[in-house]
Amino acid sequence: MKSVDAHVADILAAVCVLPPRSLPLEAAHGCVLAADLRAGTPLPGFDNSAMDGYAVYAADVAEAGPDTPVTLPVTGDIPAQAGTPAPVARGAAARIMTGAPLPPGADTVVQLEWTDGRTDAVTVLRAPFPGQNIRRAGEDVAVGDLVLPAGRLLGSAQIGLLAALGVAAPSVHPRPRVAVLSTGSELVEVGGTLGPGQIVDSNSHAVAAAVREAGAQVRRQAHVPDSPDAFAEVLPGILADADAVITTGGVSVGAFDVVKQVLAGSGEVRFERLAMRPGMPQGFGLIGGVPVFTLPGNPVSALVSFELFVRPALRRMRGLGSVHRPTLVATTAQELQSPRGRRSYLRVRLVVSADGGPPVAHLAGGQGAHQMSALAAADALLIVPEDRAEVSVGQELTVLPLGDEVMAAPVETEAGA
Ligand code: AMP
Ligand code: MG
Numbered sequence: 001m002k003s004v005d006a007h008v009a010d011i012l013a014a015v016c017v018l019p020p021r022s023l024p025l026e027a028a029h030g031c032v033l034a035a036d037l038r039a040g041t042p043l044p045g046f047d048n049s050a051m052d053g054y055a056v057y058a059a060d061v062a063e064a065g066p067d068t069p070v071t072l073p074v075t076g077d078i079p080a081q082a083g084t085p086a087p088v089a090r091g092a093a094a095r096i097m098t099g100a101p102l103p104p105g106a107d108t109v110v111q112l113e114w115t116d117g118r119t120d121a122v123t124v125l126r127a128p129f130p131g132q133n134i135r136r137a138g139e140d141v142a143v144g145d146l147v148l149p150a151g152r153l154l155g156s157a158q159i160g161l162l163a164a165l166g167v168a169a170p171s172v173h174p175r176p177r178v179a180v181l182s183t184g185s186e187l188v189e190v191g192g193t194l195g196p197g198q199i200v201d202s203n204s205h206a207v208a209a210a211v212r213e214a215g216a217q218v219r220r221q222a223h224v225p226d227s228p229d230a231f232a233e234v235l236p237g238i239l240a241d242a243d244a245v246i247t248t249g250g251v252s253v254g255a256f257d258v259v260k261q262v263l264a265g266s267g268e269v270r271f272e273r274l275a276m277r278p279g280m281p282q283g284f285g286l287i288g289g290v291p292v293f294t295l296p297g298n299p300v301s302a303l304v305s306f307e308l309f310v311r312p313a314l315r316r317m318r319g320l321g322s323v324h325r326p327t328l329v330a331t332t333a334q335e336l337q338s339p340r341g342r343r344s345y346l347r348v349r350l351v352v353s354a355d356g357g358p359p360v361a362h363l364a365g366g367q368g369a370h371q372m373s374a375l376a377a378a379d380a381l382l383i384v385p386e387d388r389a390e391v392s393v394g395q396e397l398t399v400l401p402l403g404d405e406v407m408a409a410p411v412e413t414e415a416g417a
Pocket of ligand 2: 185256257
């Protein structure tokens with residue numbers, strides 16, 4: 001049996017970062033910048049006021065104090081708006097608002113709170129230092145500064161900076177477009193009526209959600225029955241406008257394992273048995289250059305396989321430098337069994353330990369590959385290595401936290417159904 005690590009390595013060696021595209025800011029959010037971005041314009045773009053107050057010559061109010069107020073005529077108002085304000089004469093003041101351009105002549109802003117706030121003439125009660133409350137052009141970003149390096153993930157702050165710099169459509173690695181296709185003649189779309197022997201196609205919803213959580217765009221296809229003709233018929237259309245395809249079901253050794261039947265002969269997708277539980281039967285390959293992940297049908301197997309094999313690949317395609325989640329160490333709360341020679345990924349809940357040590361991992365429920373309730377209750381996968389068949393209480397093992405994603409992509413379209 002092939003090791004999990006070898007399978008991950010094969011997949012990561014086969015998938016490529018998606019070529020850059022210029023995308024409008026909304027679409028670029030959550031994407032990775034494809035090229036170094038240097039500022040073509042300074043920030044702030046012009047000297048402006050950091051406060052609501054009065055633009056003055058500092059020297060005119062240098063003697064101002066609570067007992068030595070200085071009164072200046074107010075010769076105008078300068079709101080934050082387009083245009084160049086009129087100059088301020090020596091011995092005068094102009095009312096100025098936050099963000100408004102500093103008028104020619106003035107070198108300082110006295111904040112409103114240090115004055116009596118009047119509009120015809122203003123009495124200044126404290127002396128500002130020269131240049132106080134002025135935001136200088138270029139003090140945040142100077143022209144030519146490397147503001148965002150290639151490889152930077154664009155979150156809200158980066159999007160705001162790009163907008164401020166006037167970059168409406170940065171060059172980014174787009175989110176992969178991922179098609180998700182369930183196979184199985186027993187499947188019914190959620191909400192439908194179940195006849196004898198039928199189950200809801202939950203995998204396509206779970207995997208589609210996992211795709212979004214991995215920052216990719218998903219197209220959930222209508223499930224296909226275990227008919228090689230039906231599968232072979234829909235596949236080319238799905239491949240045509242996808243950057244990756246994920247199927248579930250039909251990769252095992254059953255009599256009707258349609259995915260394997262159709263794709264094994266092509267030589268493009270390799271079907272292998274992995275030394276892991278859950279998720280032993282796996283397939284991966286490139287069809288016409290498009291990565292195709294054929295995951296097993298058991299719901300827990302499908303999602304654990306996604307976590308281990310597909311998520312890193314999608315992150316690689318997005319251009320992210322780190323493709324794996326950080327792991328933790330936890331101690332076991334129970335005795336555990338694991339098949340020797342296979343790596344187990346047990347669904348656990350992590351409980352903070354009272355003594356400040358590593359968190360304690362409790363099984364989150366039944367560990368069958370069909371038992372979604374335990375996966376839904378879990379916040380991590382506890383990894384029992386291949387060489388451990390028994391684990392006693394209090395042992396330290398690695399856990400893979402199943403954290404929330406901050407960069408979940410919006411729903412694109414749901415094809416078929
Ligand atoms: P398979 O890998 O096709 O042999 O399926 C293994 C198990 O997973 C069977 O019990 C299937 O009924 C179940 N299964 C397969 N596909 C799905 C799906 N889309 N949603 C929920 N369960 C599924
Ligand atoms: Mg099946």
